[in-house]
Amino acid sequence: MTADWKAIPDVLKFSFSYNFSYGDTGYALGDGMALIGGGQTSQTTPAALTLQSLPDVTSMLNMLSIRGEYTFRPNWTVIFGYAYERFSYKDFMNGQSSTEYAMHCSPGP
Numbered sequence: 001m002t003a004d005w006k007a008i009p010d011v012l013k014f015s016f017s018y019n020f021s022y023g024d025t026g027y028a029l030g031d032g033m034a035l036i037g038g039g040q041t042s043q044t045t046p047a048a049l050t051l052q053s054l055p056d057v058t059s060m061l062n063m064l065s066i067r068g069e070y071t072f073r074p075n076w077t078v079i080f081g082y083a084y085e086r087f088s089y090k091d092f093m094n095g096q097s098s099t100e101y102a103m104h105c106s107p108g109p
Helices: 098-105
Strands: 002-008 012-030 033-036 040-043 051-073 076-090
Antiparallel strands (some): 033 040
């Protein structure tokens, strides 16, 4: 969303901008390959697949900017502004090592 305002025509102008972005992604882990001696692989049948859903990963971004232009003379203008951004991210893997992740997703015998 953007808005422009001419406080004093041909002298002072302001621009305001805001942007919001939200992401929500879901993942599932599947074991669709089986090893056959000698390192060759073969697809397993869909009935034999084991799917494990993982928690969603969400992100949110807020951006706000204010910009101004002050014209002293037709060829002399000062431009000023401020921008603020806030990004937040929620991931179920924060603070866990890759070993903990593998143990969680692939519990073995």
